[in-house]
Amino acid sequence: MTATTVAEPAETPAVRAALWRRLVGSPLIWAAVCLALTVPWFLAGQGMEFVPYLLMLVGGWLCGFAFVNATLSMTPARTGAVVHVLGAVIAAAFVWFAVDVAPALLEAAPEWVAAGFVILQFAAIPASAWIWLGLISRATAAIGARDARRAAGRPARVTPEWERATHGRGSAVRFAAVPLRMSTLTGIIIAITLVGGILCTVALIAVDDVVMNLGPRFAIVFVGVFIALPAYLLFRRRMRARTVDSVVEFGDDELRLVIGADAAVQRLPYRDLELLVWRARSDYARLEVRGSGLDVSLVAGVAAPRDGFTAELPPLSRRVIGRLQDLGLTLERRRRGEVLVFRPGGAHRP
Known part of the structure; x- marks a missing residue:
């Protein structure tokens, strides 16, 4: 043989x-x-x-x-x-x-x-x-x-928690962040x-x-x-002077952002998502979103935290991770799994 x-x-x-x-x-x-x-x-x-x-x-x-x-x-x-x-x-x-x-x-x-x-x-x-x-x-x-x-x-102080979205179906988290690119x-x-x-x-x-x-x-x-x-x-x-209240919502088919107390809701369908970066802990805790003309980077780790909360983001839920992967986004884990990076490229699973 x-x-x-x-x-x-x-x-x-x-x-x-x-x-x-x-x-x-x-x-x-x-x-x-x-x-x-x-x-x-x-x-x-x-x-x-x-x-x-x-x-x-x-x-x-x-x-x-x-x-x-x-x-x-x-x-x-x-x-x-x-x-x-x-x-x-x-x-x-x-x-x-x-x-x-x-x-x-x-x-x-x-x-x-x-x-x-x-x-x-x-x-x-x-x-x-x-x-x-x-x-x-x-x-x-x-x-x-x-x-x-x-x-x-x-x-x-506790980590910001997920709650029910207010601008549609899905889950949301409210956190303090500085609009700032990592570069x-x-x-x-x-x-x-x-x-x-x-x-x-x-x-x-x-x-x-x-x-x-x-x-x-x-x-x-x-x-x-x-x-x-x-x-x-x-x-x-x-x-701390540049800190703004921010909200991110993960719906069934779109991501919604509210940056600032009186700001309008910015919507990005998952099918148009080009990049999503999520880091929950450390001084570099942040959310990065890019796609369909939207290019946002919110760094929570260096911001002045909200009363009673830490300068962090909660871990991304399994439901959100699974939904993004089902819609064809590939997941890459960096920094020993602390940084989650989603990009287009996976096969769509119905």
Whole structure:
């Protein structure tokens, strides 16, 4: 009997495109690029020039940014908080080790080893600062929410819930969101990072004598208090000012949107849907809808939440997912299933 060989399914263009998007959108990939670009300067003996110095700061911040986002997306939330605390302690311990212990150990090390450690040392400063800033923000938000509940006697904030639609058959959810494209949000974060990095460099150069006398730990506090914290508060205030009440309804054959308190209902038949993105949790919790002239992106994760509710979206119901797939839309799950992406392309099932 002749054995039959089953060919492995070829990697589809959609899978390759999804992998490429994940790589391009990964902060850790860009952090590695920034840190790798500093190597030629160190090999040339110019590692402390302005450009490599800025690259080390940006690369370190991206590492801290990726870590904080990862902890915020963990479930349950208590696990993310514990990991965040451990990461903050480890980051601070590494900075202490890099400043007070490592220099003596690296005196006899090869030049390339010492250069690599210097890159990690300078990258660790903004990474540690961002991790601790995120932890402070997390603790402040938790304490503020607890105090507010105690003062008002209200229950803890809950995720927005599905309810009966008011503009036709189907289910609906009301939530607060900022009308903002993800590309614009990413650009704002990158711009804040670059401007903050430049300001940080200029400020540290201006107070160079003080930094040399007080050490890198002072630099961490200085960057966090005078640059990172104001930038974060300004960004948060700007996002909250742009927050609007929004409603999305999933009917039997159409999607309905109401963006703003007195806005008209925007209707999009499922057959005209070109893209639907649904992410329930994290700072990037959002709804993206495109098709038939409609192009909407509502980011709930950065908005000022409604009273009693979190800045999230509820998980998309099985009924809605099944209905969209029955009408010929294909489902792609990204970010370990946290992001649901629907596009045309599946076979219609009656």
